[in-house]
Amino acid sequence: MRLEFDMCSKRGDVMRAIELYDWAQREGISMGQYQYSVILYLCSSAAVGVSEDLRKYALKRGLEIYEKMRLQNIPMNESTLTAVARMAMSMGNGDMAFDMVKQMTQLGINPKLRSYAPALSSFCEIGDVEKAFCVEKHMLEHGVSPEAPELEALLRASVEASKGDKVYYLLQKLRTTVRRVSPSAADTIVRWFDSAAASRVGKRKWNEVDIKEAVENGGGGWHGQGWLGKGKWRVSFTSIGPDASCRCCGEKLATIDLDPVETENFAESVASIAVKRDKDSSFMKFKKWLDYYGPFEAVIDGANVGLSNQTRFMPSKINAVFNGIRQKLPSKKRPLIILHNRRISGPKMDQPVNKTLVEKWRNADALFATPTGSNDDWYWLYAAIKFKCLLVTNDEMRDHTFQLLGNDFFPKWKERHQVRFRFDETGPIFHMPPPYSVVIQESEKGHWHVPIAVDQDEESERAWLCITRPNLSPAGLASIDHKHEGSTIQSRDRPRPALVTRSNSKDTQHNNHREVPKNPKKIRSTSGFQDHSTVLSQIETAEKLGNCIIDFQI
Structure with a gap:
């Protein structure tokens, strides 16, 4: 059976x-x-x-x-109760789906991320933000962190419900969790900043010293002190220049510090995994070798370079990268090549030209051959982390080997240290780490820069959202009309980021400020303003009728 x-x-x-x-x-x-x-x-x-x-x-x-x-x-087990939660979701019964998760905890079963998804999705779908965040709270209390799909669902629901405090919280969560947002999430972010509710949130006064201290204490790139400023936001597509400046507003993006303690712990976690998987204490010998011959300013993934764009292993390519990256290092010291032993003793390696290259690297103490049975990935990764140096490889580091390292510190480390490369007729072309962190950034002025996760060859081609309040940014910046019917980030024709141009400042100001209706008494209720909710609903009605934003300068 x-x-x-x-x-x-x-x-x-x-x-x-x-x-x-x-x-x-x-x-x-x-x-x-x-x-x-x-x-x-x-x-x-x-x-x-x-x-x-x-x-x-x-x-x-x-x-x-x-x-x-x-x-x-x-x-009952986790899979059984999760299946029932999914059935409840398909009936639109979020409460029942959440009850299944609560049953798990009562039975001593640890819920998984998939266990929470039905309840969270159900509440977000019907716009019950309060219950959706109850699910998120339960997740965090039981050691389960929401990922991109869950955070995006919460963001959509919060935007639809005009919950400014929740939107702010979720932008900070996206900053630390996914770093780059999907095109659909970017659409949701645009909808928020284009909304009347977004124009009303924010502090009119704040202590600049406190904000600056918060940025420094957080490592740069965010302050977490809430929305700053008042009034309508301007949202533009942009790209970031080689000097880390936004090509739209001119603000310089930050390089977010890596915690030294986190870096040290990360190196030790890589070493502990490698030691468990290696034979004959090979990795421990490698650590001692590094202590003796190090430090290095760059590490080369020899197999990745030697096999780039072909099936035949070519030591000459490694040598070209070896010489090329060396010229970019401050000390011009020779980089370290990590190469599996079988590559050195493989076919055609006894040819004079190849033997000469290997001997040259060995004589310079710039080659370490990983032993048979070892995974050379752990060797080059550990060396680069230990010396806080550059890592030359096109390996995306996404397979199961690297999934063991988690999704928190590792992406930040890669962004700061990985050097990608390609070859043309002149030799290797290096794509150095960007001089800024590719992550959602919140400036001291309260402006936002949001990187969009799309496939591109170079970081300079990445599209970003530049989100400012006009009264705090330079005049005359080009912005994109987000009101175009049916327009989305996926479907609308957007200019290439490098081609963002400046428009006439008068035109820009005209397009971004609409007139308030001349006779608001015709709109206002004769019953007077009894409470905050009544006032807010009447203001929103007036804004819709007048196609404007009403901002009381009090």
């Missing part, structure tokens, strides 16, 4: 799984946790992307089977 359920799971055949369940019930055959988990998983999966009749049937039977499982005291 288990084999048949395995086949149902493999094929995604919910109807056959239900037939097997019904047959087992008629025959009096008891089923265990595994069989129930398979059926509930299939029922929850069938609730999406199928005909309405099948969806309803799968949901009805799935909930019946869950009740049967509960009455028979079959032990």
Whole structure:
């Protein structure tokens, strides 16, 4: 019977799984946790992307089977309760989906990120921001961190509900979690800053010394003290120049400091993983070798360079990169090449030209050959972290090996230390780390710069959002009309960032400021302003009728 359920799971055949369940019930055959988990998983999966009749049937039977499982005291596990939460989500029942997570904690089961997704999605979908953030709070209390999809869902709901404090909180969370936002998240951010609610949030006065201290204490690039300024925001597409300046507003982006303690802990975590996976204490010998021959200002991933754009290993390419990157180093000291032993003793390595190169590197104490059975990735990564130096490689470092290092410190480290390269007819071309951190940044003036996660060859081609308040930024900056109907970041024709131009300052001011209706008494309620919510709703009505932003300068 288990084999048949395995086949149902493999094929995604919910109807056959239900037939097997019904047959087992008629025959009096008891089923265990595994069989129930398979059926509930299939029922929850069938609730999406199928005909309405099948969806309803799968949901009805799935909930019946869950009740049967509960009455028979079959032990629940995380996958079972998550499947029920997904069924609840498909019915629009966020409360039930959240109850499944609460059951997990009551049973001593650790919820996973996927366990929370149904409840969070349900509440965000209906705009119940309060309950959505209750789910997020529960996640954090149980050691589960929301990732990009969850944060984007919370952001959309908060923007729709005009919750300025929540939007601010989520921009800070996105800054630390995803760093670069997706095009869809960028659209949501644009909608927020274009809204009337966004124009009303912010402090009219603040202590510049306190803000500056907060930026310094946080390592640069943010202050976390809330919205600064008042009035309408200006949102523009831009790019960042080689001097780290925004090509739109002129503000200089920060290079966010890496915590020395974090760096040291990161190096030790890499070393501990490598030691566990290595044989014959090879990695420990490597650490001693580095202590003796180091420090180095650059480390080269020899295999990645030697095999770049081809299947044949070429030591001459390593030598070209070796000489090229050396000229970019302050001390001009030879970089360290990390190369697996099999590359050095492989086919054609006994040719005079190749033997000469290897001997040259060895004589200069600039080559370390990793032993058979070792993963050279850990060697070049550890060396670069230990010496806080450049790492020359085109390896994206995304496979399972690097997933062990987590998604917090590692991306920040790569951004500051990885040198990518390519070859043309003249030799290697290096793409050095940018002189700024590619992450959401909040300036001391309260302006924002948001990098958009799109594929590009060079960092200089990345599109950013530049978000300023005109009264705090230089006049006459080019901005993009975000009011164009049906326009999104994915679909609208945007200029290449490098081609952002300045427009006439008078035109810019005219486009960004609309007139207030001349006779607001016709709009105002005759009953007077009894409370804050009434006042706010009346102001919003006036703004819609007048196609303007009302800002009381008090």
